[in-house]
Amino acid sequence: MNYRMITYILGWILIFEAIFMTVPAITAVCYGESAIVWFAVTAAICLAIGLLLTKIKKPQDKKLYSRDGYVIVSLSWIVLSVFGALPFFLSGEIPSYIDALFETVSGFTTTGASILSDVEKLSKSMLIWRSFTHWVGGMGVLVFIMAFVRLSGAQNMHIMKAESPGPSVSKLVPRVKTTALLLYAIYFVLTLAEFILLIAGGMTPFEALNTSFATAGTGGFGIYNTSLGGFSAYIQIVVIVFMLLFSVNFNSYFFLIKGKIKDALTSEVCIFFAIVAVSITVIAFNIRSMVGDLGEAFLDSSFAVSSIISTTGFSTVDFNPWPELSRTILVLLMFIGACAGSTGGGIKVSRIIILFKSLGKELLVMIHPNQVKKVKLGGRPVDHETVRSVSVFIVAYLLLFVASMVLISFDEHDLITNFTAVAATVNNIGPGLELVGPTANFGFFSVLSKIVLIFDMLAGRLELFPMLLLFTPATWKK
């Protein structure tokens, strides 16, 4: 384990966190809020520690192995959240540190689960910081840093592999750095496009910026207690479209720009949209009697489905009282999640496809024991390693899920609440059902449960293994 190199990168993380703080600081200046003091204090702390770790002595040995990559990623996210929570806590706007941490982790992991019962009480700079953490966390902090800090390339790949969502990571272009820049460019342009369209729909720049940040990262922090309820149908449609766009594999956009439409429409993307279309239709007809008008039913169900499957977690109407069929579909969508290589969470569509195909393969092998069969994705055979890692992922996922459920059930809430609370955090969605439904929040959980859910959010965002490795003794052995 290259400890010096790990602390060096953590130092960079803190320097960048200090830079990120300028966004809420500027907001505070614009609105004349006193909260700027707390952002300045936090930024100063981050900068001081960051400079101490990076500038004093550069690491001699820059070699990183894959375990260093995993440790760097998980520690980075923890450090980022621990310091990111300071402004909320220091300013007293969120009095308990655990709550502030929950809120920040929920932000960076693009979950969007809140412990606040009254969001509107927060100052504007705090609100923008919350939304901005979504934007930063969506594409990945380390990917961002890699685009700017000079590390030797191959080592970056270990970090990128550990941070990027999806069963396998492929580069778009030979260099990691160029790949990272390209991804961020696409991300930035899409965010900007949404911002402009929202302004055109009559949102104030502040509302539009917050909403764009939260959609881009597929986070879902709203700035009103009713989330996006009450906004016009146009705004809702823009948000629906962008939630779906941000849950598509970013590689597809790269191919689109290059004019390779065939390569862009991978089987994963097609199946993703098929799932979305079917769910929207079923739910729309299912809730028609409740809403009355079919058009409105379609709008509500489209919003809920896009919000859940993209793991954003915005809401326009409360889907808690919807019929059981609709609620069940929504819970299922929580688990499927977005496409690999997007900013969304969940198990990921490509993993689900691989799982189903390998199940089919196993069944065939039972009928014809000597048959040779390969799992294929998009016409290409998926190598055995990937299939195996997907299966292991599901096992780890289930174990984590069960363990978390048991731990938070000490609070004695009902089963649906516990189940959807864990589902909503592991899959980085935000709202669940019953007590944690779209109109409720996570504030009532005990400290222990909050810590468990914080861990779930981080584990879910980093695809389980980096966080689990942190607690594997072998990682720390020489």
Next chain:
Amino acid sequence: MDIIIIGCGKVGEALAEQLNEQGNNITVIDTDAKKLNEVSSKCDVMGVTGNGATHLVQQEAGIEHADLMIAVTGSDELNLLCCLIAKKAGNCKTIARVRSPQYSSEAPFLKDELGLAMVINPEQAAAAEIARVLRFPSAMKIDTFCRGRVELIKLRLPENCPLVGLAVKELSSKLGCDVLVCTIERGDDAYIANGNTVFEERDVISIIASPKKANDFFRKINYKSKSVKDAMIVGGGEIGHYLCDILVNDGVSVKIIEKDAERSDELCAQWGNAVTVINGDASDQEVLLEEGLQQAGAFVALTNLDEENILLSLFARSEGNAKLVTKINRIDFEDVIKHLDLDTIIYPKSITSDTIVRYVRSLKNAQGSNVEQLHQVIKGKIEAAEFIIRDSSAVTEEPLMKLKLKDGILVAAILRDKKVVIPRGSDVIKPGDMVVIVSADSELHDITDILR
């Protein structure tokens, strides 16, 4: 530059690593996903799995935008096919590794008719390098610049060498030698020599001089400088075959020991009486002694096993006084082998990748005073580059001592009107000169890069 490498063997990997370090965008194609994984976890390159000779796979690797395609798979035919397809699919320069003597003898035709930029034959290149060292056996390695007028020679200082204890700057005053000492390797350290460095026993030094001055130098430090008259070669593979060709031409008497009877017959048929072919097992010490190892002027170990080559050379060192040349396939253990005192080590894979890297560097900067020749003095650390000064620029106006050179830069030789000048502080670089620069910075693309 965007470069596609097809074939991820040892050469492909070495190429990917070196070219990537020099700031090129590398895509590697191989049928074996495992090998691609290995190389992409070592350096920042993209891997594409598939048959590199298919249009589809080349497209996926981005052949349309590539500047160069290098085919280094194990098969000659596949390499040539890759180049043909790349030529049609994109408009890039192509390099093929072709090792079979039949094709290799047609290299000029292949280059012209198939539009290849370069055909490289590692075995032939290795044989040429061995032959060069045998002509000048006191050196470990010889590279030439300015069409052979300047030589870069690497040698190890023997015990009781008159140089030991002298400082570099005392060279011309005490011994009257007009050579320039470029680098000194001592143990694991390597650096560019300055005037105050004192020579120690067993240092490996490299010098730059004209061939005549170099001869002079070797005489003064009591080194033999006569070329080898007779050589014993173990292993009659491709390198042995090419080497025999060159040595027979040079008038060296060659004895080649080959284990395989059939191959021995083939070799014998090739040269008749010019070469003595011995069908025997060279790992049997008796065979070597019987064939006159103790009297041989040079001993060249070219079997397919690295370990065997090393052992044979060590044995030859203990038994006789021959100049040793040892072929090693695996590059990985270079640092260890360096300490074994085996005179000259030949790495065919490195020779291939160095030649290609050299070509890529010269492609990069087609105008101005670009790199004409490039040799690694100390692998990955110090290199020597030759420039032709075409126009006047910042470096041509003032004497060398007034130029603000970067650290780790040495102006090693100037060739003007066919005369080699070992530059002193008062010398000036002029347009029309050829200049050899030794640098510890591999990012030298233009002569003006030597300035701060």
